[in-house]
Amino acid sequence: MELDQLTECYKAMADKTRLNILALLRHEELCVCELVDILKMTQPSISQHLRKLKQAKLVKERRNSQWIFYSIDGEIYPFIKANLEALPDMSAKIEELKASGGKVCC
Amino acid sequence: MELDQLTECYKAMADKTRLNILALLRHEELCVCELVDILKMTQPSISQHLRKLKQAKLVKERRNSQWIFYSIDGEIYPFIKANLEALPDMSAKIEELKASGGKVCC
DNA sequence: ATTTTATATAAACATATGGTTATATACTAA
């Protein structure tokens, strides 16, 4: 692949918050406010991280009325599956969110 | 894996020069001055990039008298092979180096 | 229409990063 595209990919992954987001999206698509809830960060911060991931084509978005749901993309990267598999399991965080009634949305 | 370890790995890969170094080392181990030659960058700059790669355990070093040869490591990362395979082929650069008599060393 | 909710963008700031120049260290050769 092109080095510039690869650099953008790894830059996008070179941040703990963004790896957390990817790890969460592995389980299911989530909207911004759910990520804010789970990661306990401000909404603009999450939005900007999502923008980087989207620019690197690691996530895609889908609008559903007032919410925008993000999900894993990365299909342009032949290696992405292997990388995502190395991310820690975050299902507990997702369960927490659902238990606290924070799911669908918000 | 641990998110901190993964973050360090992707940070190390999030730079064009370092991806170039990894792409070159895929072919064979190289010493610092050979990398300086091929990448046409200053020696301190290359050294500092190598340090980052080494800290992330993506490369390892082997001393041979006055030279230090770097080679691919990354064995702590289950995905690293897939990632290295996506790097562009740099064999032409290596051939150039050998043709110009710059090999073994320096 | 106006208000509320969800998200994005902008401006400002502190910290991180990469490059350069200068210097230190490690080994070799004389």
Added chain:
DNA sequence: TTAGTATATAACCATATGTTTATATAAAAT
């Protein structure tokens, strides 16, 4: 021991990055 070669480290600087606060946009509900 001294000089030369290979590499590492340090100090400095410019640019990039991530966070915060404030504001803008878009859709929903009233």
